[in-house]
Amino acid sequence: MSTLDFLQPDPTTLFEQVAQAGIQGMGGGGFSTARKLRLAWQAKATRVIANAVECEPGINVDAALLAEHSPEVVQGLNIVMTAIGATQGVLAFAADFPKSTIKMLCQQFENQADREPDADSFAANQPSLSCTPITRTAGAGAERHLCQQLFGLSLEPTQYPIDRGVLCLNVGTLFAIQQAIVLGKPLRQRLVTVNGDTNWVSLGTPFADLLTLEEQPGAKTTRRYREGGHYTGKLSPPKAVVTAATNAVWLVEPATQTPCTYCSRCSDACPEALAPQTLHRLCTQPQVGAPSTQASPQSLSESALEANGLSRCTECGLCNNLCPSNIDLLGSFQQAKAQAREQALADARAHRAKQRHERHVSRTQARAQIALQRRESRRESRRLKQRGPDAWR
Amino acid sequence: MPGANPTDLATATLPPKARSAHLLWWVNLALLPGIAVMVFTLGTAYLWQLAIAGALAVSIESACLLARGQSVRLALDGSAVVTALLIGISLPPGVSLWVLSLAVLGGVGLAKQLFGGLGHNLFNPAMVGYALVLVSFPAELAVWPADAITGATPLDIISHRQSQTFTEAVSSEQFGNWGGLPWQWINLAFLAGGCVLLVLRLARWRVVAGVLLALGAAAALTYDAGSSLSNGSPLYHWFTGATMLTAFFVATDPVTHPQSTRGQWLFGALVGLLIFVIRAYGSYPDGAAFAVLLANAAAPSLDHWTLTKTKDEPEAEDKHEDVA
Incomplete structure (x- = not known):
């Protein structure tokens, strides 16, 4: 990796290096950070939020990272702000972090603010840095909620923070950027809360190997793991591994699934009122007259799913966590969505093929028509020749 | 959770979760007050009847689950016992064993397991079993104990009171006050048990309210202050026959009622209305079973009509252009 002057980084080189280091959003989204930075640079974002508001019980990685590595995080924030030309940086952290961490953070930011501006930098462009405690409530750490709370920006449902000049990055991502740019270290490990203990874990570690040190009930193969916090965490597939977006892993007791009794606990809680x-019934029960005929572009069950609002599901996983029958509702929705996407792609392919075929047919017909006309005219002229020149008279 | 230590939050274990089997056993428990009053007023034959029905239901369910290659443990999830208890309660005490067996077989075997087991039945299993024997053996089911009252249930008294006015019939010694002697207490007990279901959110209050309001409204609209042709006051209809049992325990079977909120209102109202119509104008003294079964048949349509519509999707052609 080539060296880069990280005090005055060239944006494109920086984005390239971030991409090379394999950095993804580490708050849980897992979006490519290089792309996000490039978008923010192109949109001329002026504000950067370093997000450390862990709003879900069961995750403790941001607090642990700030307790140990807040200088690196602040340096990462500085690098990003300088690269995209932002003027305001805010570290948003949960108000109930340990007092020692909060005190340290405040000192850190005072130092940054007090620092003498460089002689050649303009006062107007001098970035301002601050830190703000955020009360930990459900959803408080979401980008939109932070934009609202920190800057009073209320985003339209279709807008992203970048559309309003705000770049929101998790502190873990900023730390990874600092490590990659300053020390040349690619993203190889991250902090993960494993059954309540937060430790550095190499990316790619199977969940099954995370908990080997602890006494665990059940055979290793039958154990199930939940990824994420207690509110919206999801049951992981059996062979899941730690990725950049893994913030917490919990061992759960294997639960047997029983039939749905339509108790409505899921529909009472659904944030989208689905x-x-x-x-689930539509997803799992075979529908009469479904796909085999291909007569209609959309099968019966698919249109019924659409009518019941499957596409409005945000996959928050609340229904799974409430189901008394331990049904994997979310899994069936994700599968049905994937099937619908595939079906839409296949339909589009078929539609294009049909159009292509129709064009081909019309072309062939036109060509045949022309050939026929030519033949006709040739035959006509031949006939005229055979009659000889006298024929004209 | 302001002020809490993040370490506490991080190590907090998963919140305790309800279990389907526990929920279904709670329904059985909520039936107990009503059963106790029935045993007290109508004789201990009821206890035997309920026990036999319960054992039969569990064994039929186990056999069906075995035949379908499923875990036999599902037979003890409480749903078969609920069906058995509801059938046992509906049949008169001391009914022949084979009638009872046929009702349980029809309920658990036919209406539930043949349709795919718990959660897949279209009709309330208990009411299918009861209706099966009610239409097949009406004479067997018309014999109610003769020790406390003279053989007839309050609904029979009101149906066959000839020239007596409603007020006279109701105020007679053997009748009681509002719903007929043992039945008003039985209904009160089921009302109490039903409130437990509402508190535990095991029954949707909209269905219960729909049944009771529609029944009350229909009775109030046709009530003519107690003449000889009167159909009875709302209070009488609420506290007689199987009203409370139907409203709280039968109509609220979540598998067979609509899932949308408006659908649940309509479903409850339909049940209440049909109960009144069958009681007042039909040839059966009580119509709860038929009312519930008819409304069950309407449930999918009610769900379909009351679906919350999503925004209009673009036409299929546009979609193809987008993907291309």
Whole structure:
């Protein structure tokens, strides 16, 4: 990796290096950080949020990172702000972090603010840095909620923070950027809360190997793991591994699935006011007159799923966590969505093929028509020749 | 959770979760007050009847699950016992064993397991079993104990009171006050048990309210202050026959009622209305079973009509252009 002057980084080189280091959003989204930075640079974002508001119980990685590595995080924030030309940087952290961490953070930011401006930098462009405690409530750490709370920006449902000049990065991502740019270290490990203990874990570690040190009930193969916090965490597939977006892993007791009793606990809780029990029935029960005929572009069950609002499901996983019958509702929705996407792609392919075929047919017909006309005219002229020149008279 | 230590939050274990089997056993428990009053007023034959029905239901369910290659442990999830208890309660005490067996077989075997087991039945299993024997053996089911009252249930008294006015019939010694002697207490007990279901959110209150309001409204609209042709006051209809049992325990079977909130209102109202119509104008003294079964048949349509519509999707042609 080539060296880069990280005090005055060239944006494109920086983005390239971030991409090379394999950095992804580490707050849980897992979006490519290089792309996000490039988008923010192109949109001329002026504000950067370093997000350390862990708003879900069961995750403790941001607090642990700031307790140990807040100088590196602040340096990462500085690098990003200088690269994209932002003027305001805010570290948003949960108000109930340990007092020692908060005190240290405040000192850190005072030092940054007090630092003498460089002689050649303009006062107007001098970035301002601050830190703000955020009360930990459900959803408080989401980008949109932070934009609202820190800057009073209320985003339209279709807008992203970048559309309003705000770049929001997790502190873990900023730390990874600092490590990559300053020390040349690619992203190879991250902090993960494993059954309540937060430790550095190499990316790619199977969940099954995370908990080997602890006494665990059940055979290793039958154990199930949940990824994420207690509110919206999801049951992981059996062979899941730690990725850049893994913030917490919990060992769960294997639960047996029993039939749905339509108790409506899921539909009472659904934030999108959907009826997960009905959607699940439509997803899992074979429908009469479904796909085999291909007569209609959309099968019966698919249109019924659409009518019941499957596409409005945000996959928050609340229904799974509430289901008394331990049904994997979310899994069936994700599968149905994937099938619908595939179906849409296949339909589009078929539609294009049909159009292509129609064009081909019309072309062939036109060509045949022309050939026929030519033949006709040739035959005509030949006939005229055979009659000889006298024929004209 | 302001002020809490993040370490506490991080190590907090998963919140305790309800279990389907526990929920279904709670329904059985909520039936107990009503059963106790029935045993007290109508005789201990009821206890035997309920026990036999329960054992039969569990064994039929186990056999069906075995035949379908599923875990036999599902037979003890409480749903078969609920069906058995509801059938046992509906049949008169001391009914022949084979009638009872046929009702349980029809309920658990036919209406539930043949349709795919728990959660897949279209009709309330208990009411299918009861209706099966009610239409097949009406004479067997018309014999109610003769020790406390003279053989007839309050609904029979009101149906066959000839020239007596409603007020006279109701105020007679053997009848009681509002719903007929043992039945008003039985209904009160089921009302109490039903409130437990509402508190535990095991029954949707909209269905219960729909049944009771529609029944009350229909009775109030046709009530003519107690003449000889009167159909009875709302209070009488609420506290007689199987009203409370139907409203709280039968109509609220979540598998067979609509899932949308408006659908649940309509479903409850339909049940209440049909109960009144069958009681007042039909040839059966009580119509709860038929009312519930008819409304069950309407449930999928009610769900379909009351679906919350999503925004209009672009036409299929546009979609193809987008993907291309």
